[in-house]
Amino acid sequence: MLVVDVDHVTKQFTKGEHTITPLRDTTFQMERGDFVSLMGASGSGKSTLLNLVAGIDRPTTGRITVAGQEITGLSRSRLARWRAEHVGYIFQTHNLVPVLTAYENIELPLLLLPLSRSERRRRVDVTLEAVGLADRADHYPRQLSGGQEQRVGIARAIVANPTVVVADEPTGDLDGETTGQILDLLQRLNTELGMTLLMVTHDLHAASVASRRYRLEQGQLIARESAVVAGSLT
Amino acid sequence: MIRFGPYILKTLWRHRTRTLLTVSGAAVALFVYSFVGAVQEGLNRLASDQSHHRTLIVFQANRFCPSTSKLPEDYARKIEQMPGVAGAVPIKVYMNNCRASLDVVVFNGLPAEKLKATRQLDLSEGDWSTFEKQRDGIVVGQAVALRRKLKVGQKFSIGALTTSIAGIFTSPIPSEQNMIYAHLEFLQRIKGLNSVGTCTQVEVALTADANSDAVCRAIDERFRGGPISTDTRTRGVFQARAVGDLIELVGFVRLLGLACVALVLALVSTTTLMGVQDRIREHAILQTVGCTPARIFSFVIAESLIVCLVGGGFGIGAAMCALQFSGLALGTEGILIAFLPSLALAATGLAIAAGVGVVAGLAPAWQAANAEIVPALRTA
Ligand SMILES: Nc1ncnc2c1ncn2[C@@H]1O[C@H](COP(=O)(O)OP(=O)(O)OP(=O)(O)O)[C@@H](O)[C@H]1O
Ligand SMILES: [Mg+2]
Numbered sequence: 001m002l003v004v005d006v007d008h009v010t011k012q013f014t015k016g017e018h019t020i021t022p023l024r025d026t027t028f029q030m031e032r033g034d035f036v037s038l039m040g041a042s043g044s045g046k047s048t049l050l051n052l053v054a055g056i057d058r059p060t061t062g063r064i065t066v067a068g069q070e071i072t073g074l075s076r077s078r079l080a081r082w083r084a085e086h087v088g089y090i091f092q093t094h095n096l097v098p099v100l101t102a103y104e105n106i107e108l109p110l111l112l113l114p115l116s117r118s119e120r121r122r123r124v125d126v127t128l129e130a131v132g133l134a135d136r137a138d139h140y141p142r143q144l145s146g147g148q149e150q151r152v153g154i155a156r157a158i159v160a161n162p163t164v165v166v167a168d169e170p171t172g173d174l175d176g177e178t179t180g181q182i183l184d185l186l187q188r189l190n191t192e193l194g195m196t197l198l199m200v201t202h203d204l205h206a207a208s209v210a211s212r213r214y215r216l217e218q219g220q221l222i223a224r225e226s227a228v229v230a231g232s233l234t
Numbered sequence: 235m236i237r238f239g240p241y242i243l244k245t246l247w248r249h250r251t252r253t254l255l256t257v258s259g260a261a262v263a264l265f266v267y268s269f270v271g272a273v274q275e276g277l278n279r280l281a282s283d284q285s286h287h288r289t290l291i292v293f294q295a296n297r298f299c300p301s302t303s304k305l306p307e308d309y310a311r312k313i314e315q316m317p318g319v320a321g322a323v324p325i326k327v328y329m330n331n332c333r334a335s336l337d338v339v340v341f342n343g344l345p346a347e348k349l350k351a352t353r354q355l356d357l358s359e360g361d362w363s364t365f366e367k368q369r370d371g372i373v374v375g376q377a378v379a380l381r382r383k384l385k386v387g388q389k390f391s392i393g394a395l396t397t398s399i400a401g402i403f404t405s406p407i408p409s410e411q412n413m414i415y416a417h418l419e420f421l422q423r424i425k426g427l428n429s430v431g432t433c434t435q436v437e438v439a440l441t442a443d444a445n446s447d448a449v450c451r452a453i454d455e456r457f458r459g460g461p462i463s464t465d466t467r468t469r470g471v472f473q474a475r476a477v478g479d480l481i482e483l484v485g486f487v488r489l490l491g492l493a494c495v496a497l498v499l500a501l502v503s504t505t506t507l508m509g510v511q512d513r514i515r516e517h518a519i520l521q522t523v524g525c526t527p528a529r530i531f532s533f534v535i536a537e538s539l540i541v542c543l544v545g546g547g548f549g550i551g552a553a554m555c556a557l558q559f560s561g562l563a564l565g566t567e568g569i570l571i572a573f574l575p576s577l578a579l580a581a582t583g584l585a586i587a588a589g590v591g592v593v594a595g596l597a598p599a600w601q602a603a604n605a606e607i608v609p610a611l612r613t614a
Pocket of ligand 2: 048
């Protein structure tokens with residue numbers, strides 16, 4: 001089933017007289033259960049594409065359909081409601097709201113859905129368990145390590161069981177060992193829970209855990225075979 | 235929205251120093267506003283009392299301060315016999331200060347039997363018989379007793395006067411609670427006043443069908459050419475003239491109260507805006523997670539509303555307590571304006587605090603709600 005359909009999308013940024021076109025007539029699709037990695041030079045437009053798929057930015061031209069909904073024409077409010085239901089977003093760093101505990105951060109997306117308190121609690125607990133942080137529920141972000149903070153970010157992205165999860169360099173700020181743990185976690189989300197994942201990364205190693213790998217070059221997506229086999233990482 | 239309550243409260247608590255300073259600003263402003271409002275209410279109460287149109291005050295012509303008006307006591311008896319008059323009481327007014335003052339003490343001296351007949355006084359302490367027996371006896375309004383810490387049985391001296399407190403009374407009329415009643419004769423014999431056989435004013439009760447203007451004219455006519463001519467007006471007009479200067483002053487003070495509120499508007503708005511600018515990325519994250527612009531807007535409004543309501547609540551509460559327990563009254567030319575707490579005042583204050591909270595939040599909330607997500611995410 002087609003989950004992400006980026007159809008002849010162009011994105012331009014205009015700054016004064018300068019126009020930058022990171023995406024030019026880009027077409028890209030993802031099936032349910034895909035784990036796609038996206039690499040490319042700095043400034044090539046990876047984050048831009050990710051943001052368009054996540055519905056936090058709009059293309060200059062073209063259509064984007066995610067989870068059966070064409071999102072290009074939605075109003076800001078409708079788009080926000082749509083995101084609450086269908087998108088999980090993992091940032092590179094500073095994912096969390098500093099005044100909220102790990103538990104409360106993870107609960108945030110659920111507050112936007114019509115769920116009872118006990119149902120929310122159940123889901124947050126399950127998710128905390130899944131990311132291995134059940135004992136850190138009451139910790140504030142400043143009391144967590146970088147890797148733990150990132151795992152809370154991942155938990156928040158998946159807790160509402162979104163149609164697609166996007167991650168923008170989720171391991172960009174982490175050391176080797178922690179990176180391994182996070183990639184392992186993402187891969188388990190994909191294989192065990194069947195989550196559809198789109199991950200931007202600079203790290204070949206990270207890209208290799210994905211089931212499909214792309215490079216973004218001159219606004220075009222190029223499928224590439226990786227030398228590293230996904231399984232050999234673990 | 236309730237679900238996000240903890241988030242909003244924690245957000246306010248994050249910058250607690252800033253929040254508390256803003257809250258105290260709001261408290262001070264609404265304290266001032268409520269206090270000034272009480273003064274205004276006191277004035278309005280004075281002006282709106284309907285009984286003031288059915289009672290006349292006879293004063294010496296061309297005199298304005300009670301300490302200079304001097305009428306022969308027997309004018310009261312003569313007035314009592316005139317048509318349209320139901321009763322007339324000679325009153326000697328004595329006070330420690332004729333000008334506008336916050337701690338004015340006003341004595342009204344009446345014949346004891348007339349006092350009970352014309353005033354609705356309820357003794358909460360002491361008793362009437364003691365008052366009647368003591369030549370220097372006084373009964374003290376509860377507000378004065380509170381303000382000056384007076385107790386039954388004590389002596390109370392002020393200026394050339396030394397009196398014995400025989401009772402403390404309450405009255406349904408707020409300004410009465412600030413009054414002290416003495417025997418007419420006792421006040422007439424104060425050393426140095428040289429006023430035996432005279433009174434300051436005569437208070438005239440009209441019969442039900444009497445025309446107040448006509449009776450006023452008739453009284454002044456009656457004494458024209460006599461030893462002392464009179465100037466008679468309804469109590470309402472009399473008081474309005476006495477407090478005329480104050481009305482303008484209080485109106486001005488009221489403006490200052492409003493200025494305080496405007497200041498708080500600016501203060502809360504600034505603080506909220508600072509809070510919003512500190513959290514550009516956080517709001518972007520909330521939007522990414524799925525909060526609608528309207529929701530972000532309401533978060534920010536809720537923040538400034540809470541600050542204003544908490545601060546305002548404290549300020550208004552403090553003002554109500556101060557008004558209740560200080561027994562303050564503004565006195566001028568023997569007229570007393572009582573400041574009292576009132577539910578209406580508190581409710582208006584809270585409504586204003588709420589209004590300020592919402593208005594102060596508008597600009598910051600607008601900014602937060604309309605921030606573009608992607609650029610906001612790039613900020614640290
Ligand atoms: N809001 C913006 N205004 C102007 N130009 C922008 C804006 N956002 C992105 N760009 C430009 O678009 C291009 C693509 O940016 P993007 O962030 O998508 O790159 P990227 O591939 O994610 O790079 P990196 O690997 O460094 O994160 C860059 O040249 C960037 O300068
Ligand atoms: Mg990027």
